[in-house]
Structure formats: structure tokens, C-alpha cells
Amino acid sequence: MQSKPTTIKEIAQLLGISVSTVSRALHDHPSIGLTTRAKVKKLAGELNYEPNQTAIFLQKGKTHTIGVILPELSEAFFSSAISAIxxxxxKKNYTVLLAQSHDDELKEKQLVEKMKNHRVDGLLVSVGKNTSSFQHFENLKKYNIPVVYFDRIPNIPNIHYVACNMEIGTIEAVSFLLKKGHRAIGMINGPQTMVATGERKEGYIKAMTKNRLKYDPSLIVSCDLTEEGTKKALDELLANKRKPTAIVTFNDYVALFAIKYAQKLNIKLNQELEFVSYANLPLINYMENIPAASVEQFPYLQGQKATDILMDLLHHQDKGSNEQSAYYKIIIESQLIENKK
Amino acid sequence: MQSKPTTIKEIAQLLGISVSTVSRALHDHPSIGLTTRAKVKKLAGELNYEPNQTAIFLQKGKTHTIGVILPELSEAFFSSAISAIxxxxxKKNYTVLLAQSHDDELKEKQLVEKMKNHRVDGLLVSVGKNTSSFQHFENLKKYNIPVVYFDRIPNIPNIHYVACNMEIGTIEAVSFLLKKGHRAIGMINGPQTMVATGERKEGYIKAMTKNRLKYDPSLIVSCDLTEEGTKKALDELLANKRKPTAIVTFNDYVALFAIKYAQKLNIKLNQELEFVSYANLPLINYMENIPAASVEQFPYLQGQKATDILMDLLHHQDKGSNEQSAYYKIIIESQLIENKK
DNA sequence: CAAGGTATTGCAAACGTTTGCGTGTTGTTT
DNA sequence: AAACAACACGCAAACGTTTGCAATACCTTG
Structure with missing residues (x-):
């Protein structure tokens, strides 16, 4: 009952011809006669022949497989990205080898090794929160395994990446609130350590100066992104001498925490206090009390672009120009989207 | 600059010994002298030797890779499951080859072929919504590739699966509402075609009869799971001669649609009308108006169990007993969880 | 010192495929 | 009729490992 998969060798034997002829026939090599070609294909069909990829991998040195390492599969942002990937x-006939680092630098390193051993043709990476050294990724260059970073990208030169620039979206977000008449606009930002925190702050400041308004540092508070931290941050903002009438929150989680808390404080949403956030939850649509607008970060698009770049890299490394000087640096502009309710 | 990965052959040459000795030395084969063993390992370390897995795959006929095919990566339930997988x-040193079918039967078939060609050792599958034939999966048996189904399992005999039984959870859900004093309990169920719909209905009926209450068929309405469909279903229930004071909804999406709509109708939640749902959205925690309780389906656990089973199958197929008569049929009991607000 | 044993190592086949090169068989051309 | 293309196919190496078996070296024992 346990039929082993058919091999090229068996076909050759059954037909009384050589394996090379069979191989070539199956690939429509011109030097094989039409009759043998037909014979081979017929038998191959009957025997349900499927080429053994592992053998081809070994032979060609290419696996047609790309590795993906990201922090957390179950996060909406990443699951959307991996879906795109x-x-x-x-579509390009590549397969995806998947792994998550759980934001653990050590595990990330091990995964890179594993991917290398599996001989993935290329790697897509969103680096972990705590990753401080990127040597394990950079080592892959030596083995000619291209790496494309996305979303959470390391701050080092000479890499390919696609990321979303939060600054533009933030400017839009703040401008949106200004246009609605708000003047005291608060921001619940993330931890100082994150790049994204800086981008948001920059965007905030730029939007203010652009509109010839003075920037009040006390209106930006940082937060550890937990529910408790959010409450504290909101308290802090509400206690400010210039009590904000609108708040930009670091992400949707923070926004929802804040909204929930604001309701408990009997604050009238969208009247006394309006929120704008950064989108990472897909089901904003299912809820009633949501931010007035969200800065979209396009996870699907990011995944798609990153994969396209990798495919391009893989294609071009064969033909000449192994000395690459150009690096893909794709910045997707974040974009403010007003939430319909 | 492009250093090719070190091979066993190079190590052998450099040390003036044979490849087989190197191979054995690296595997701590007892027949290799301690001195050579040390020499080999030292050099291997210096040269950063990593075994070429593709070669090992070919040699051993095992890839240490499992394939995962599921409908939609970006759905919370599946992203949680894949995370577990x-x-x-x-942990067992296997790698995951990932693919999504988008509920497309044809693509599902192609993916199975692809997985087979990649010579995955085993397959984990949650079948697509529209899949009617399961032959493409069953064919894998011939090639000795075990398949474990999870969550969305086909209704055929002789398969390994892990699934969540909705009946128990539903009984709990209805009982929960009965205990709270509700007597007219409505149900917005799914399409008649889905297995899950039947299980919910059965659970509903059993809960009623168990409590010696008569079952009123008009209180169960089906719904296509869209927002519009949900509204219609709710209208229908509210127009019933016995207007329900509580409703069990097919899933969280439906619940949120219904809740949103109910609020628009100025119905006082948890007083006039209470909801219980089936959990598939993780961020119920971030919202205010949520079902009073949810039937948990344990996606992470399902993924975990399914993988464990597959690992077990893979382990035991080597040693004897290739004639397997026993099939794993793991039913995880769904469980009602009261949502804290 | 010969015999036997043991510890160490090498040879070569195998996994399934691709591919450069060689070889034989036709057929065409002069 | 000889020479030469063109065509069709086979041989064998290669990809990097593992592993059964053979072979060598060394050591012990009687």
C-alpha cells in the first residue's frame, strides 16, 4: 500500500532509456525526439510522477523557499503581513518557511541559523523588540542570502528594507485635529526607546510648526503601552494646565484603553475629547466607540513589497552584477484614514 | 567575498582524512578516535561549518519539515493556531512550511501537491469552507505522509483530527443564560451548510430539554454572517411572538454586529437584551459593549495538540507498526467564559 | 612470535536530479 | 559515394550527506 513516489529512474528503466533522456524529455529539451518525449510524458502521467524537490534543491543549490522571521504571528499586524507574503x-512559485522570534534575540539568532541550514534562498525579517545586534542577519550576506527587512527595521546602513514612515501620518493626524478646531492636542506616545516613538513626536512637532503654532512639550507623555500605563498617561494629560481636547495615541490598543477609561470618567467622547490613533486592529469596524481617525500602516502592502523586493533580488543575483551597490529602501507613507462609524 | 558554505568534503581535504570520518566525527560516532574527533570539530567550528540540510533531506528521505495549510492567515483564530504550531x-526541531488556501478548493489542491513535492514529513490542515472532496488529502496516505486535520475537519472516516466540540460550550452558554433567569433565548446561527451550525443547534436543544423546557424552533434563526444578515436576523428575532431577552450568536463578529445594531435600536444592553457568543476575537478585552460570556474554542491549544499528534505519528512511523488502525480523534471541549468588563 | 581481537579509518554506493560532453544514427549535400 | 550536419540519445559527474562493509593499524594474549 505504501507506494514510494515515482522517480525518474523508474521511468527510464520501464522505457528502456536513460535517466538523462527522461529528464530532458520532461523539460521539453529540444534535443529529444518528439516520440520519446511523448512516451515519457505519458508514462510519467500514468505513474503520477512528481519531481523530488529535495533532489533538485541539492542539485541546483536553490530551494525556491524564502524564510520569514517575525516577532509574533498572532499579532494582527504580522498575521496580515505574513498573509501578503x-x-x-x-504567485512567484516560492514557498514560505515561517518562524517567530517572540521578541527573543537568542531565538532569533537560532532561527537565522536554521533558515541558513534549510538553505532558504532569501529571508524576510521584522526584527524583535529587544534585538540589539544584527550581526546574525548581516552574516547571511557572506552566503549570498539576501535579507529584506520590513516594518521593524534595524538602524544600520546597507540594507534592503520596506517600512512605514509614521511622520507623515502623524502630521496628517495632527493637522486633521487642528482643522477640526482643536488647539490643545495631546499625545500618548510609546517608550522613548522605540524608533516609532521618535517619528510620532517629530510628526507632531512638524505639524504644529507648519501651522505656526507653538509646541507644548507637556502635551506629549510617554507610556509603556499597558492598560495601567495608559490610564496614568491619560490622567497626566487631563491634569495638564492646558487640558487637551484631542489626543493622538501610540496605537489602537492604547486608544481603546484610553477610550474605555475616558468613558469611566464620564468624559463625552468626540465632544469633550476626541481620539486619533495608529491602526493595528482590524476590527475597529465592529465597535462603536473608536478613534475618529487612524493612521494606516499597510501591513499587507508592506509584506507584499518586501516579498517583491526579495524576489527581485533573487532573480538578479543569478545574472551578473553580484557586486550590488544599490539598496532598496522603500518607505510607505502612512496615511490618515477617517473612521466611518 | 561570496564565501560558499563549508562542506564536509573541504574539512576532510584540509585534514587529509575521508569524508566519512568527518561525518562520523561530527556525529560523535564511537568508532572515531578522540583525537580526530576533536580535530574535526575544531576545524568545523573555525570554518563555521553547518550541515547542508538539503543534502541530508535527500539522503534520509525526511525533511524535518511539516506543511500547514489553512484558509486564512490573517484571521485571528488561525494566526493564533499557526503561532502554536x-x-x-x-521545540521538536521541525520547521513549518506555510500556505493559505483562501477557501479556494483548487488552490488547496495545488498546495497539497506543492507540499508533497517539497517532501514535507507531514501535514496539518484546516480545510476550506467550500472544499467538497478530500481526495487530494487522502492521496497523501499512499505516500506515507500523515495528515492531521484541525478545527475545520472533513466529515470522513479514518482520519486524525483535533477539533473543538461546540455542543458542550453551547449547552453551557444556554444554561448560563437560563440560570440568569432568561427563558426566551434566541440564537443567531450560521448557514445551514456548516457543521458548526448543527452543533450549536444541538447544544441549544439539549440545554433546553435538560432543563425540562420546551424548545421553540422559531427562536433559532440562521444568518449568512454578514452585517446585513445579522441585522435581519436580529429583526426577525425581535419580531418573534416570544421576544427573546438573551441571544446566542454564531461568533463574535455576529455578536458585535448585533450589539451595534441593538444600540441603534435603543435597546438597553444586559438589561433588555443580553448576548453570549463564540470567541474568535482576541480584543474583546478592549471594548466596552461585549457579550456577557463567550464560548472559547482554544485555537492555540488546537494548534498545539494537532502538532503534537503529527509529531507522534512521524515518530512512530519509523519503528514498526506501519499498519495503523488507530486514529487520533481529539475533541477539545469548548468552554464558556464569562467576560469581565 | 603468531594469532586473534579491537580500535580506527577509508571506500563506495546511495538518495534523485541536472547537464556537459561524447557517440551513434540518420539524412543531406556535393 | 564520400563527407558532413543534424538529430537523438547515453555516460558519467556533480550537488553534500550518510552508512554498510572492508581494510588497516595497533595491541593483547598465549
Whole structure:
């Protein structure tokens, strides 16, 4: 019952011809006669022949597989990105080898090794929160395994990446609130250590100066992104001498925490206090009390672009120009989207 | 600059010994002298030797890779499951090859082929909504590739699966509402075609009869799971001669649609009308108006169990007993969880 | 010192495929 | 009729490992 998969060798034997002829026939090599070609294909069809990829991998040195390492699969942002990656890779006939680092630098390193051993053709990476050294990724260059970073990118030169610039979206967000008449606009920002925190702050300041308004540092508070931290941050803002009438929050989680808390404080949403956030929760649509607008970060698009770049890199490394000087640096502009309710 | 990965052959040459000795030395084969063993390992370390897995795959006929095919990566339920699968597989030193079918039967078939060609050792599958034939999966048996289904399992005999039984959870859900004093309990169920719809209905009926209450069929309405459909279903229930004071909804999406709509109708939640749902959205925690309780389906646990089973199958197929008569049929009991607000 | 044993190592096949090159068989051309 | 293309196919190496078996060296024992 346990039929082993058919091999090229068996076909050759059954037909009384050589394996090379069979191989070539299956690939429509011109030097094979039409009759043998037909014979081979017929038998191959009947025997349900499927080429053994592992053998081809070994032979060609290419696996047609790309590795993906990201922090957390179950996070909405990443699951959306991985969905895009799989879709895009599938179209180009690549397969996806998946792994999550759980934001653990050590595990990340091990995963890189594993990917290397599996001989993935290329790697897509969103680096962990705590990753401080990127040597384990950079080492891959030596083995000619291209790496494309996305979303959470390391701050080092000479890399390919696609990321979303939060600054533009933030400017839009603040401008949106200004246009609605708000003057005291608060911001619940993330931890100082994150790049994203800086981008948001910069965007905030730029939006203010652009509109010839003075920037009040006391209106930006940082937060550890937990529910408790959010409450504290909101308290802090509300206690400010210039009590904000609108708040930009670091992300949707923070926004929802803040909204929930604001309701408990009997604050009238969208009247006394309006929120704008950064989108990372897909189901904003299912809820009633949501931020007035969200800065979209396009996870699907990011995954798609990153995969496209990797495919491009893989394609071009064969033909000449192994000395690459150009690096893909794709910045997707974040974009403010007003939430319909 | 482009250093090719070190091979066993190079080590052998450099040390003036044979490849087989190097191979054995690296595997701590007892027949290799301690001195050579040390020499080999030292050099291997210096040269950063990493075994070429593709070669090992070919040689051993095992890839230490499992394939995962599921409908939609970006859905919370599946992203949670895949997270579990990856975690579990990683611990056993397996790698995950990932693909999504987008509920497309044809693509599902192609993916199975692809997985087979990649010579995955085993397959984890949650079948697509529209899949009617399961032959493409069953064919894998011939090639000795075990398949474990999870969550969305086909209704055929002789398969391994892990699924969540909705009946118990539903009984709990209805009982929960009965205990709270509700007597007219409505249900917004799914399409008649889905297995899950039947299970919910059965659970509902059993809960009623168990409590010696008569079952009123007009209190169960089906719904296509869209927002519009949900509104219609709710209208229908509210127009019933016995207007329900509580409703069990097919899933969280439906619940949120219904809750949103109910608020628009100025119905006082938890007083006039109470909801219980089936959990598939993780961020219920971030919202104010949520179902009073949810039937948990344990996606992470399902993914974990399914992977464990597959690992077990893979382990035991080597040693004897290739004639397997026993099939794993793991039913995880769904469980009602009261939502704290 | 010969015999036997043991510890160490090498040889070569195998996994399934691709591919450069060689070889034989036709057929065409002069 | 000889020479030469063109065509069709086979041989064998290669990809990097593992592993059964053979072979060598060394050591012990009688």
C-alpha cells in the first residue's frame, strides 16, 4: 500500500532509456525526439510522477523557499503581513518557511541559523523588540542570502528594507485635529526607546510648526503601552494646565484603553475629547466607540513589497552584477484614514 | 567575498582524512578516535561549518519539515493556531512550511501537491469552507505522509483530527443564560451548510430539554454572517411572538454586529437584551459593549495538540507498526467564559 | 612470535536530479 | 559515394550527506 513516489529512474528503466533522456524529455529539451518525449510524458502521467524537490534543491543549490522571521504571528499586524507574503511568494512559485522570534534575540539568532541550514534562498525579517545586534542577519550576506527587512527595521546602513514612515501620518493626524478646531492636542506616545516613538513626536512637532503654532512639550507623555500605563498617561494629560481636547495615541490598543477609561470618567467622547490613533486592529469596524481617525500602516502592502523586493533580488543575483551597490529602501507613507462609524 | 558554505568534503581535504570520518566525527560516532574527533570539530567550528540540510533531506528521505495549510492567515483564530504550531514544531526541531488556501478548493489542491513535492514529513490542515472532496488529502496516505486535520475537519472516516466540540460550550452558554433567569433565548446561527451550525443547534436543544423546557424552533434563526444578515436576523428575532431577552450568536463578529445594531435600536444592553457568543476575537478585552460570556474554542491549544499528534505519528512511523488502525480523534471541549468588563 | 581481537579509518554506493560532453544514427549535400 | 550536419540519445559527474562493509593499524594474549 505504501507506494514510494515515482522517480525518474523508474521511468527510464520501464522505457528502456536513460535517466538523462527522461529528464530532458520532461523539460521539453529540444534535443529529444518528439516520440520519446511523448512516451515519457505519458508514462510519467500514468505513474503520477512528481519531481523530488529535495533532489533538485541539492542539485541546483536553490530551494525556491524564502524564510520569514517575525516577532509574533498572532499579532494582527504580522498575521496580515505574513498573509501578503505567502500570497506574493505563491504567485512567484516560492514557498514560505515561517518562524517567530517572540521578541527573543537568542531565538532569533537560532532561527537565522536554521533558515541558513534549510538553505532558504532569501529571508524576510521584522526584527524583535529587544534585538540589539544584527550581526546574525548581516552574516547571511557572506552566503549570498539576501535579507529584506520590513516594518521593524534595524538602524544600520546597507540594507534592503520596506517600512512605514509614521511622520507623515502623524502630521496628517495632527493637522486633521487642528482643522477640526482643536488647539490643545495631546499625545500618548510609546517608550522613548522605540524608533516609532521618535517619528510620532517629530510628526507632531512638524505639524504644529507648519501651522505656526507653538509646541507644548507637556502635551506629549510617554507610556509603556499597558492598560495601567495608559490610564496614568491619560490622567497626566487631563491634569495638564492646558487640558487637551484631542489626543493622538501610540496605537489602537492604547486608544481603546484610553477610550474605555475616558468613558469611566464620564468624559463625552468626540465632544469633550476626541481620539486619533495608529491602526493595528482590524476590527475597529465592529465597535462603536473608536478613534475618529487612524493612521494606516499597510501591513499587507508592506509584506507584499518586501516579498517583491526579495524576489527581485533573487532573480538578479543569478545574472551578473553580484557586486550590488544599490539598496532598496522603500518607505510607505502612512496615511490618515477617517473612521466611518 | 561570496564565501560558499563549508562542506564536509573541504574539512576532510584540509585534514587529509575521508569524508566519512568527518561525518562520523561530527556525529560523535564511537568508532572515531578522540583525537580526530576533536580535530574535526575544531576545524568545523573555525570554518563555521553547518550541515547542508538539503543534502541530508535527500539522503534520509525526511525533511524535518511539516506543511500547514489553512484558509486564512490573517484571521485571528488561525494566526493564533499557526503561532502554536510554529512554537510546538520548533521545540521538536521541525520547521513549518506555510500556505493559505483562501477557501479556494483548487488552490488547496495545488498546495497539497506543492507540499508533497517539497517532501514535507507531514501535514496539518484546516480545510476550506467550500472544499467538497478530500481526495487530494487522502492521496497523501499512499505516500506515507500523515495528515492531521484541525478545527475545520472533513466529515470522513479514518482520519486524525483535533477539533473543538461546540455542543458542550453551547449547552453551557444556554444554561448560563437560563440560570440568569432568561427563558426566551434566541440564537443567531450560521448557514445551514456548516457543521458548526448543527452543533450549536444541538447544544441549544439539549440545554433546553435538560432543563425540562420546551424548545421553540422559531427562536433559532440562521444568518449568512454578514452585517446585513445579522441585522435581519436580529429583526426577525425581535419580531418573534416570544421576544427573546438573551441571544446566542454564531461568533463574535455576529455578536458585535448585533450589539451595534441593538444600540441603534435603543435597546438597553444586559438589561433588555443580553448576548453570549463564540470567541474568535482576541480584543474583546478592549471594548466596552461585549457579550456577557463567550464560548472559547482554544485555537492555540488546537494548534498545539494537532502538532503534537503529527509529531507522534512521524515518530512512530519509523519503528514498526506501519499498519495503523488507530486514529487520533481529539475533541477539545469548548468552554464558556464569562467576560469581565 | 603468531594469532586473534579491537580500535580506527577509508571506500563506495546511495538518495534523485541536472547537464556537459561524447557517440551513434540518420539524412543531406556535393 | 564520400563527407558532413543534424538529430537523438547515453555516460558519467556533480550537488553534500550518510552508512554498510572492508581494510588497516595497533595491541593483547598465549
Amino acid at each position: 505567502e500570497d506574493t511568494a505563491y | 510554529e512554537d510546538t514544531a520548533y
